[in-house]
Every structure is written in structure tokens, then in C-alpha cells.
Amino acid sequence: MDFDQLTTFVFVAKLKSFSRAGQKVFRSQSAVSAQIRQL
Numbered sequence: 001m002d003f004d005q006l007t008t009f010v011f012v013a014k015l016k017s018f019s020r021a022g023q024k025v026f027r028s029q030s031a032v033s034a035q036i037r038q039l
Contacts (some may be wrong), residue, residue: 005036006039009035018031018033
């Protein structure tokens, strides 16, 4: 678990969308999903 994964998780929780969270952290939706899965 690292800071980037936690930041991504917070954006997913706030925005309730993997794709919109990805836009905020400058990653693709699949990269966001992979980071959440690693948590």
C-alpha cells in the first residue's frame, strides 16, 4: 500500500466513478482498477 493507491481510492470514493477518478489522478480507468485491486 502506498500514497498513490490511497489517493486514488479517495478520489474513487468521492467521485463514485473509476473513470472520473482516473481523470483526476491522470491514469486510465484500468490503471485505477488495478491500484484499487492491489489494496
